[in-house]
Amino acid sequence: MNFNIEKLVRRNILTLVPYQSARKLGGSKKTWLWLNANEFPFSTPFKLSTLKMNRYPECQPKLLVERYANYTNLYPSQIVATRGADEAIELIMKIFCDPGKDFILFCPPTYGMYKVSAETIGIDYKIVPTINNWQLNIPEISKNLVNVKVIYICNPNNPTGSLFNLKDIYHLLEITAGKSILVIDEAYIEFCMKATLVKLLNDYNHLIILRTLSKAFALAGLRCGFILTNKKIIDLLLKVITPYPLAIPVSDIATQALSKNNIILMRNNVKQLNSNREWLLQKLKKCDCVEKVFLSESNYILVKFRDSLKVFKKLWNQGIILRDQSKILGLSQCVRISIGTSKECEHVISALKNLSLE
Numbered sequence: 295m296n297f298n299i300e301k302l303v304r305r306n307i308l309t310l311v312p313y314q315s316a317r318k319l320g321g322s323k324k325t326w327l328w329l330n331a332n333e334f335p336f337s338t339p340f341k342l343s344t345l346k347m348n349r350y351p352e353c354q355p356k357l358l359v360e361r362y363a364n365y366t367n368l369y370p371s372q373i374v375a376t377r378g379a380d381e382a383i384e385l386i387m388k389i390f391c392d393p394g395k396d397f398i399l400f401c402p403p404t405y406g407m408y409k410v411s412a413e414t415i416g417i418d419y420k421i422v423p424t425i426n427n428w429q430l431n432i433p434e435i436s437k438n439l440v441n442v443k444v445i446y447i448c449n450p451n452n453p454t455g456s457l458f459n460l461k462d463i464y465h466l467l468e469i470t471a472g473k474s475i476l477v478i479d480e481a482y483i484e485f486c487m488k489a490t491l492v493k494l495l496n497d498y499n500h501l502i503i504l505r506t507l508s509k510a511f512a513l514a515g516l517r518c519g520f521i522l523t524n525k526k527i528i529d530l531l532l533k534v535i536t537p538y539p540l541a542i543p544v545s546d547i548a549t550q551a552l553s554k555n556n557i558i559l560m561r562n563n564v565k566q567l568n569s570n571r572e573w574l575l576q577k578l579k580k581c582d583c584v585e586k587v588f589l590s591e592s593n594y595i596l597v598k599f600r601d602s603l604k605v606f607k608k609l610w611n612q613g614i615i616l617r618d619q620s621k622i623l624g625l626s627q628c629v630r631i632s633i634g635t636s637k638e639c640e641h642v643i644s645a646l647k648n649l650s651l652e
């Protein structure tokens with residue numbers, strides 16, 4: 295029988311452009327320098343403490359949640375553990391947005407999954423591009439709040455590496471109170487800890503903060519993230535989350551990563567990476583092929599080149615995989631470089647210097 299599956303598929307899925315994850319974009323076996331996914335450049339030494347898996351896991355492993363509460367100075371009742379921050383992004387839409395009626399809003403250039411998740415569920419979105427050095431356009435956001443249920447702000451922002459002005463975030467919190475949920479995605483906050491907005495959770499009951507173990511904790515392969523908010527929103531999240539979001543090995547390793555000693559280890563690793571970032575920043579500024587280097591508070595640097603495609607391809611052919619951003623609105627000639635080990639940073643600079651000699 296001649297059967298056309300496309301007749302059954304939701305229209306938004308037929309037209310969906312999926313997230314271009316760094317892993318999908320690839321790099322070959324001989325690739326040895328992964329600087330395209332903002333992963334931590336080396337792995338941390340954890341071992342599974344159990345191999346018993348005949349029982350389902352706890353939905354919200356108690357010790358894991360307690361340790362994250364400790365780490366953030368919150369109550370366990372203010373925390374939900376998720377299958378990465380990506381699951382959290384989607385859970386929030388599922389709770390607050392009616393497909394075909396409500397909107398989410400985000401401010402590009404920013405993380406790509408807000409749009410992809412909305413399109414997958416069938417939720418419309420409004421876009422208010424950033425202005426003046428990647429800052430929020432508050433008047434324009436304010437004009438566009440009708441039917442906007444959730445606003446996603448990534449702070450520090452990916453891929454720009456910049457922080458939003460605190461004054462603007464306060465302003466945004468004021469104009470959204472009672473109308474929309476404000477989600478602050480703090481996936482990279484460990485690289486600039488003083489910018490965290492966790493303290494504001496006490497004052498604003500429409501604020502949600504997202505966290506992950508994928509970046510500073512060096513556990514991107516684990517798939518573990520956290521939602522921080524107030525108990526009322528937590529109860530809603532626990533209604534819609536899958537019964538067993540975290541596999542037993544995931545909560546096992548995540549709980550170890552959040553021990554007192556391992557948090558100290560993470561902080562030291564972050565210091566090292568931040569100093570590599572400053573080194574790379576200074577060197578990049580002196581490369582002939584570079585037009586502009588954007589200051590970063592995170593574990594990546596956005597760089598504008600004179601010919602970004604050439605840089606991207608030449609380095610790719612040498613096994614150095616960067617993230618091309620040039621097709622994104624406002625980012626022509628831009629490439630994002632994740633901060634690697636000191637050696638990896640040196641390789642990037644010497645590859646760029648050779649390129650200038652051609």
Ligand SMILES: *Cc1c(COP(=O)(O)O)cnc(C)c1O
Binds near residue numbers: 505517518
């Ligand atoms: C990497 C990243 C995430 C995804 O985190 P996971 O926990 O790995 O799903 C979320 N938000 C931003 C801004 C990111 O860069």
